[in-house]
Amino acid sequence: DTGVSQNPRHKITKRGQNVTFRCDPISEHNRLYWYRQTLGQGPEFLTYFQNEAQLEKSRLLSDRFSAERPKGSFSTLEIQRTEQGDSAMYLCASSLGGPDTEAFFGQGTRLTVV
Amino acid sequence: AQTVTQSQPEMSVQEAETVTLSCTYDTSENNYYLFWYKQPPSRQMILVIRQEAYKQQNATENRFSVNFQKAAKSFSLKISDSQLGDTAMYFCAFMKRWDDKIIFGKGTRLHILP
Numbered sequence: 001d002t003g004v005s006q007n008p009r010h011k012i013t014k015r016g017q018n019v020t021f022r023c024d025p026i027s028e029h030n031r032l033y034w035y036r037q038t039l040g041q042g043p044e045f046l047t048y049f050q051n052e053a054q055l056e057k058s059r060l061l062s063d064r065f066s067a068e069r070p071k072g073s074f075s076t077l078e079i080q081r082t083e084q085g086d087s088a089m090y091l092c093a094s095s096l097g098g099p100d101t102e103a104f105f106g107q108g109t110r111l112t113v114v
Numbered sequence: 115a116q117t118v119t120q121s122q123p124e125m126s127v128q129e130a131e132t133v134t135l136s137c138t139y140d141t142s143e144n145n146y147y148l149f150w151y152k153q154p155p156s157r158q159m160i161l162v163i164r165q166e167a168y169k170q171q172n173a174t175e176n177r178f179s180v181n182f183q184k185a186a187k188s189f190s191l192k193i194s195d196s197q198l199g200d201t202a203m204y205f206c207a208f209m210k211r212w213d214d215k216i217i218f219g220k221g222t223r224l225h226i227l228p
Contacts, residue, residue, distance in 0.1 A: 004158070031214060042118075042205050042218030043159075056215070091159070095214075103216065105159040 002026060004106035006092050012112045013082055020078045021109045025094030032075050033103065034067055035091040036060065043091055049075060050097065082113045116141045118208050120219035127196055128227050134181075135191040135222050137206030143167075145211035148182065150191045153203040153221070162204070165189065167211075193224075201226045 005024040013019050025032045030051050035043035046065070047057045051072035061067075064082075069075040079086055089110050093103040117140045127133040139148070150162040165173045165182050172180050177194045193200055206219040 033214065033216075035216075040220065042207070042220050043216075045215040045217070048214050058215075097214075102161055102164075107156075107158045 004092055004094050004104050006090075006106035006109050008109055009107065010110045010112075012114060015084060015113055016081055018078065018080045019082060019111060020076050021090055021092075021111075023075045023077070023092030023094075023106060025074070025092070026104055027073075029094035029096055029104075030072065031095045031097040031101075031103075032069055033093040033095075034075070034077055035093065037089040037091055037108070038087075046077075079111075082111075084113045087111055087113045116143070116146075116208050116210070116217050118206050118217055118219035120206050120222050122222045123220070124223040124225070126225040126227055129196060129198060131196055132192060132194045133196055133224065135193075135204050135206070135224065137189045137191070137219060139187050139189065139206070139208050141187070141208065141210075143210050147209045147211065148180075148189045149207040149209070149216070150178070150180070150189075151205045151207055151218075152200075153205065154199075155202070159205070163191065196226045198226050198228060200224065 007022045033048040034046040037043040049069040064080045067077045089108040091108045093105045095101045095103040119138045146167045148165045151159045152162045153159040163175045179192045181190045203221045205221045208217045
C-alpha cells in the first residue's frame with residue numbers, strides 16, 4: 001500500500017477519556033501533517049513534522065493535545081481528557097516537503113466524544 | 115492572515131454539464147499556491163489541480179480547469195463534461211510558498227445528477 005494510512009477509522013469515547021490516533025505516511029515522505037475537520041468546515045491545520053522534529057503547532061492544539069513522530073516514520077496524535085468539542089475528523093497528510101510537492105491525505109479518523 | 119472563502123455551500127448539476135465552483139481568497143503574500151481538493155464521501159482528499167501564483171497561465175488537468183484572477187484574488191474551478199464520480203466535497207485551498215500550512219475554505223458540496 002503506497003498511501004497514507006490512519007488508524008482507527010472511527011473512535012467513540014466517553015468524555016474525559018484519553019484517545020490516541022496513528023498515522024503511517026507514505027514511506028519516503030519526510031513531512032507529516034495533522035489537520036482537524038469539523039462538520040461543515042474545511043480542514044484546519046494542527047501541526048506538522050519534518051522527520052521526527054515537530055516544527056509548528058497551531059493555537060488550535062491545546063495542552064490536551066500532543067503529537068509525536070518518534071523515529072520520523074509513523075506519528076501519533078493523543079488527546080487527553082477528551083471533550084465533546086473534540087469530536088471531529090482528524091486527517092493526516094504527508095509529503096516530500098518543499099513548495100512544489102503534493103500533500104497526500106489519509107482517510108482520517110473520525111472521533112466522537114459522548 | 116490568509117482566508118479562503120467559498121460562497122456556494124452546495125451545487126447540483128446534470129451529468130455531462132459544465133459546472134463552475136467559486137473561490138476567493140485574501141492574502142498580502144505575492145508568492146503562493148492555490149489548490150482545489152476533492153473529498154468524495156468516506157474517502158480521502160485528493161488534489162485536483164494546483165496553480166502557482168507566479169504563473170499567469172491557468173492550470174488545466176483533463177476536464178478540470180481554473181480561472182485564476184490574481185488581482186481580484188479569485189480562483190474558480192470549472193468541471194467540464196461532469197461525471198457521476200465527480201460527486202464530492204470540493205475545497206479551495208491556499209498555501210504560502212515556503213510554508214507548509216494549507217488553509218482550506220469551507221467547501222462546496224457538488225452533486226452530479228444522472
